[in-house]
Amino acid sequence: MYDGRDSFTRSFLNNFMTGLKIFITLAFVIIFSSLYSQKSYNDSLQSYIDGYVKDHEVVTGDDKKYLRFFPIDENYRVIADFEKPTDNKWFSMETSGHERKIYRVYGSLSFTIHDTLVRLNLYQSQNLLTDRKYKDYLVLMFTDKTSGYETYEAGRYLDFRLADIRNKKVIIDFNKAYNPYCAYVKNKYNCPIPPGENNLPVAIRVGEKTYGKKSN
Secondary structure, three states, X not given: OOOOHHHHHHHHHHHHHHHHHHHHHHHXXXXXXXXXXXXXXXXXXXXXXXXXXXOOOOOOHHHHHHOOEOOXXXXXXXXXXXXXXXXXXXXXXXXOOOOOEEEEEEEEEEEEEOOEEEEEEEEEEOHHHHOOOOOOEEEEEEEOOOEOOOEOOOOEEEEEEHHHOEOOEEEEEHHHOEOOHHHXXXXXXXXXXXXXXXXXXXXXOOOEOOOOOOOO
């Protein structure tokens, strides 16, 4: 006697195969999108680095071949919590030259990298406030475990604008970390030296490396 079990089995198998096809299709879409996103990100960063090298104001001509960079790594792109200090008085910051420069802590950035919770200060230049082009300019100066070994010993910089602070969040992409001019030419520029509070206890192996040519 026919009891409907064959029909149930066929229906179950059909539904299972349909679901499996949908799952495989979605998985393929997710993987493809992820790979495309990664490629797009790498391409975007490579264009940024290429533009940085091309438009460099200190390293020119054939010397550009001595500009060196770590491989691009999206894991060093982090979202930080921004906090405005209650007291952000101006202070004199040490530089690589004889002239000190006036800065203040515009805010602090907290984030996790390499499973380590860290905090860096974001600085504002008093002098640039009078410059129409750069009055909204902020700078993140830092040293890390690569400083003096793989990267410039006095630290690297990252540039920001006030508009980069959104809903008390800031995106930090260490792939864009660059050397100050003093890394290429000695005794000419007064480059701010990151205060000890901005010394990261981890290695940031992205961004610009030590200049490959001995500085003058």
